[in-house]
């Protein structure tokens with residue numbers, strides 16, 4: 365054999381935005397939350413322990429993958445964390461199963477700290493081969509969008525994404541998030557503009573998105589029609605449907621120009637159908653979402 369070898373070009377890592385766009389195209393916009401509330405474990409006939417959360421999570425992953433109409437899942441870390449190391453072991457199994465099934469995984473851990481600590485979170489959640497590897501992570505910017513730089517950088521390098529809380533769905537969010545800065549913009553918008561600025565290639569769906577609750581009027585949170593247009597190509601993670609009161613039919617009205625890039629996230633109102641009704645509930649909700657976002 366000759367010593368001369370042709371070097372193969374390095375494989376380009378697909379960005380999170382590209383993969384999210386592909387998931388939208390192949391499966392639609394529905395994201396099924398994996399929230400193993402203790403009352404749901406009981407309702408599903410599962411033990412109220414880490415094994416229960418594992419069985420619950422694996423069942424949701426299997427149903428989403430089998431339906432083909434939900435290409436994204438969002439495990440809520442809190443309900444696994446409640447069982448300590450055994451809960452994290454269960455979460456690792458659920459994440460591995462979701463990855464194996466080809467689902468896009470948004471880890472809902474709402475991390476965010478000073479920059480040097482965010483490096484640790486990037487190691488844990490956004491690094492290929494890490495036990496808790498996900499495709500995208502929810503984070504808070506209370507320490508400042510700039511403090512998230514290690515997470516943005518690592519996500520970009522590894523083909524991962526972030527969803528940063530901007531206008532959250534809970535009733536208490538307004539006092540803080542609608543507060544105005546010295547320059548007169550709302551805290552929600554300050555965060556949104558900072559995140560959008562990290563999406564440098566505006567010709568494609570970005571890797572960095574915003575959490576905008578579907579229960580809110582975005583103009584109350586300081587977003588004008590123009591500012592929403594300026595956020596185009598920034599993906600949106602939208603919780604608040606079902607149990608929190610928002611309806612799928614309102615998506616175009618709530619999100620305006622951002623509606624085509626919305627991840628429609630729903631947990632309890634699908635999960636309450638139990639293991640036997642889950643598949644039908646996913647199909648029914650996906651059909652409704654498909655009618656408003658094509």
Ligand SMILES: O=C(O)c1cc(=O)[nH]c(=O)n1[C@@H]1O[C@H](COP(=O)(O)O)[C@@H](O)[C@H]1O
Pocket residue numbers: 397399440472502531532533534575576577601603604605606607608629630631632633
């Ligand atoms: O980041 C989130 O997903 C999130 C942000 C937000 O503003 N509101 C919100 O409800 N969530 C999460 O979305 C899920 C909503 O659950 P359901 O109300 O059961 O659909 C929970 O896991 C919440 O923690």
